[in-house]
Amino acid sequence: MTNHNFLQFALPEIGEEEIAEVVSALRSGWVTTGPKTKQFEADFAEFLGGRVEAIAVNSATAGLHLGLEALGVGPGDEVITTTHTFTATAEVIRYLGADPVFVDIDANTLCIDVDAVAAAITPRTKAIIPVHFGGRAADMGRLLELARKHNLRVMEDAAHSLPTTSNGKMIGTLDSDVTVFSFYANKTITTGEGGMLVTRDPAVANRARVMRLHGINRDAFDRFTSKAPSWYYEVVAPGFKYNMTDIAASLGIHQLRRAQAFQQKRTRIATLYDAGLAEMPIIRPPHAAPGDIHSWHLYVIQLDETVEVSRDQVIERLFEQGIGCSVHYIPLHLQPYWRDTYKLTPAMFPVSQRVYERTLTLPLYTRMSESDVARVVAAVQRAIR
Numbered sequence: 001m002t003n004h005n006f007l008q009f010a011l012p013e014i015g016e017e018e019i020a021e022v023v024s025a026l027r028s029g030w031v032t033t034g035p036k037t038k039q040f041e042a043d044f045a046e047f048l049g050g051r052v053e054a055i056a057v058n059s060a061t062a063g064l065h066l067g068l069e070a071l072g073v074g075p076g077d078e079v080i081t082t083t084h085t086f087t088a089t090a091e092v093i094r095y096l097g098a099d100p101v102f103v104d105i106d107a108n109t110l111c112i113d114v115d116a117v118a119a120a121i122t123p124r125t126k127a128i129i130p131v132h133f134g135g136r137a138a139d140m141g142r143l144l145e146l147a148r149k150h151n152l153r154v155m156e157d158a159a160h161s162l163p164t165t166s167n168g169k170m171i172g173t174l175d176s177d178v179t180v181f182s183f184y185a186n187k188t189i190t191t192g193e194g195g196m197l198v199t200r201d202p203a204v205a206n207r208a209r210v211m212r213l214h215g216i217n218r219d220a221f222d223r224f225t226s227k228a229p230s231w232y233y234e235v236v237a238p239g240f241k242y243n244m245t246d247i248a249a250s251l252g253i254h255q256l257r258r259a260q261a262f263q264q265k266r267t268r269i270a271t272l273y274d275a276g277l278a279e280m281p282i283i284r285p286p287h288a289a290p291g292d293i294h295s296w297h298l299y300v301i302q303l304d305e306t307v308e309v310s311r312d313q314v315i316e317r318l319f320e321q322g323i324g325c326s327v328h329y330i331p332l333h334l335q336p337y338w339r340d341t342y343k344l345t346p347a348m349f350p351v352s353q354r355v356y357e358r359t360l361t362l363p364l365y366t367r368m369s370e371s372d373v374a375r376v377v378a379a380v381q382r383a384i385r
């Protein structure tokens, strides 16, 4: 298979509007956090609705760190999260000296198992981090009820879920404390690197804004445009360097305007996959609850028990046919750091472990054509024989 015919696993879709906006930022002389970041934040809050504040950061990982910090998580605290996620979800807990408590996923949603969360609560539990896996919302109704009952904070890892709804409400506007989106290159919208922290709690918003930029009490934009002396600032905490640049925000402004169209295109591809794979011994990804929106960030399939070819072999055979695939995720209980530090075994996470052994993620992105989808379907058919 020649290289130009290789179907990438993921590719961003960047238009001329994004490019022109980046050029305008470069020509303006204001390349770091400034007017375009402010605009992106305002547009993002409006896109979600629900009177939230949106705080742009240079990655979702940064946003997750700021979110937990603002919630007061620290040494001695426990934060409950899913083993079936990317390491960023859990590493931010360690940044603050707290301990993650990993729980299994629900086989029907591949998101955090709320019963397992309930069983994992101890007097040290401070917060819960659900992940809307692949862009399908976790069971937020039950999770938020549980959190309220035990007076726990909730931060949603929404890296996959723009736009996604839960009970008809946009992720980012639920009654959790913080929600964090990612604009990494392969996410549903991208700024190259970037993220957005969203909250309705003014105390959390203020703390995250201060800690985003060195613990300084005003950001650079205010500092150079307000009436106070432009040289004056105060450091109120040992903060971080997590602000978004105007170059990145220039991409975000236009990517956000295309988010609905992107979601429709992704849904179309998911529908084609569903139809194409229907007769094969393959478990297709969970759909959203009736009436809800699935962002379709990922199209994750599982090989049925009757498939005799191993998952690794299937990926190899797809690669040989010029199709890029991935695995979401190698669960954290298998990763050396998490496994050894917290004495985790596969037996503690039977659902995640079973899914991991049989799962692969097919390419799904807006630049794919219908014939690309057909080509993947045909390649899967050949690969599992």
Ligand SMILES: *Cc1c(COP(=O)(O)O)cnc(C)c1O
Residues within 6 Å of the ligand: 058, 059, 060, 061, 062, 085, 086, 088, 089, 131, 157, 159, 160, 181, 182, 183, 184, 193, 194, 195
């Ligand atoms: C991508 C991702 C992150 C991290 O996002 P960055 O913007 O790359 O920091 C966190 N959690 C999940 C579930 C992700 O998929």
